[in-house]
Amino acid sequence: MKKMRFLPKLGRGGKIVRNLVLVAGLALVIWAQYGCPLPTIDMEFRRMERKNLLPPSEIVLHTGQITVSHSHDPGVPPPKITEEQILGLGEDYAVAFWKHPFSTSGNQLACWSFAEQPGQVKLVPLLYTISDTRDKDWPERESCAAVATLQLPEGTVRGEMTVEAEEGIYQEESQVLEHGLCLFAFQSRLDSYSGDWVQGLPYTLRLYDAAGKLLLEQTGTVPVRA
Amino acid sequence: MERNYVSEYEWLNAATRGIRFKPDRMAVREELFAHLEDKQADLRRIFPDMTRGEAERRALESMGDPEALGRELAKIHKPWLGYLWVASRWAAVLAALAIAASILLGGTWLEDVRWRVEDWLDNSESAAVSQALYGDGQPQWEGERLAVYAPEAEARLGRCTISVPRAAMWEEQGKNVLYLELRLSYDLPWERSEAPLSYLWAEVDQRNGYGERQGYTSRGHRQMGLRWVSINMMVEDVPRDLEYVTLHYLPGTKLDLRVDLKEVAA
Structure with missing residues (x-):
């Protein structure tokens, strides 16, 4: 019986093209399976802004590029940032973006409004993941609330921030980072692993110049995400 | 040889x-x-x-x-x-x-297919909910419809149009609940996203002493088409003679979409 041939016999060039088209198709499926990730976190952030119908903001911070200073308990290793985050600043709002390491479906976006604090230093509570040896069950991971302060007065080199929680007062210090902002890394409370515990709490912010002179003292409530 | x-x-x-x-x-x-x-x-x-x-x-x-x-x-x-x-x-x-x-190692592939099937099933279920809320469908919950509105509210946000084509007032468990059919229509099908639905919120007419954030719950699941998503936003415990609500979105967008409640039917 004569063998039926449904596809034309291909030469070597044809076979190469067929294989490459097949590879491209399969690669597209794999790419789509991981949520069509883009090459850079900036591009992911811009796509997330578009997806959430936000206008493009000015990127003021890549948290993956900085080291956070903190005054945590002795024996606790320094912060180990595992997630990449971006902080964008708009006219009267800030937008933070968390990139999931494996899938774009895990990416997150959060917004804070500054409409009610015109003229003030802007505060944005971010999240960090740090190592914490205090917890024996899960010593590798703990969420840490890091409050970014933006639009600091000229001459600021150092800041202090105090947050008043129910059980006590938490205080952290920060030098001004290269992006012109301070980042106060508050360790989580032992009874709470929620990294956003600082949101909605009263705070006091003090900013100093190189001579140690107090430039600004600001009190208020740490903004809650919109 | x-x-x-x-x-x-x-x-x-x-x-x-x-x-x-x-x-x-x-x-x-x-x-x-x-x-x-x-x-x-x-x-x-x-x-x-x-x-x-x-x-x-x-x-x-x-x-x-x-x-x-x-x-x-x-x-x-x-x-x-x-x-x-x-x-x-x-x-x-x-x-x-x-x-x-x-596929074999349990990637998101099969899960994704399952979600798509569930989405499809939810779509028909949600269409029935919408029909009961604003049309002549049979509700699967306890409540009485008091009014149906045709707000004709519409606003642009990025490459998306936010609209409220239908609304209805219901009485449920002794309280008035306003339902808004919230629809996001995208210019480009591949930009369709349901994420904004969770950030939209309603501000109830402040003259009535309200002004709180509402609308984070919904009746039924969201529905989806090629270029649109919609949801039945619930605004609970509102006055019966409510004249309008205002829809807001994330800061930075300055969305103030006034939804006038023009009654068309009971």
Whole structure:
């Protein structure tokens, strides 16, 4: 019986093209399976802004590029940032973006409004993941609330921030980072692993110049995400 | 009587030496060898008395100069095309294996298919909920519809139109609940996203002493089309004579979409 041939016999060039088209198709499926990730976190952030119908903001911070200073308990290793985050600043709002390491479906976006604090230093509570040896069950991971302060007065080199929680007062210090902002890394409370515990709490912010002179003292409530 | 293997072997080597891609070299060698065999067979058929060695010698002579032939063959059989062909085969096999592995190792593939099926099922269920809320469908919950509105509210946000084509007031468990059919229509189908639905919130007419954030719950699941998503936003515990609500979105967008509640039916 004569063998039926449904596809034309291909030469070597044809076979190469067929294989490459097949590879491209399969690669597209794999790419789509991981949520069509883009090459850079900036591009992911811009796509997330578009997806959430936000206008493009000015990127003021890549948290993956900085080291956070903190005054945590002795024996606790320094912060180990595992997630990449971006902080964008708009006219009267800030937008933070968390990139999931494996899938774009895990990416997150959060917004804070500054409409009610015109003229003030802007505060944005971010999240960090740090190592914490205090917890024996899960010593590798703990969420840490890091409050970014933006639009600091000229001459600021150092800041202090105090947050008043129910059980006590938490205080952290920060030098001004290269992006012109301070980042106060508050360790989580032992009874709470929620990294956003600082949101909605009263705070006091003090900013100093190189001579140690107090430039600004600001009190208020740490903004809650919109 | 012996065959002149050495000269035949050398002739074939000389003719195929210039072909750098090994699979091609072997194939051409086999083909030339078959030609030689055919020529020898022809000669011996025509001249039955011709010895095997003589037939081989004459067949080789008739094939021409192996060096010149080799140069022509080397021009035709470019090595990069051969290597590209092999590489493309391996790439196709590896890509297929990667997909198979991701399916077998419980990647998001099967989960995604399941979600899509569930979405499809939810769509029809949610359409029935919408029909009951604003049309003549049968509600699957306890409550009485008090009014249906045609707000005609619409606003642009990025490459998306936010609209509220229908609304209805219901009385449920002794409280008035306002339902807003919230629809996001995207200019580009691939930009369709349900994420904004969770950030939209309603501010109830402040003259009535409200002004709180509302609308984070919904009746039924969201519905989806090629370029749109919609949800039945619930605004709970509102006055019966409510005149309008205002929809807001994330800071930075300055969305103040006033939804006038023009009654069209009970």
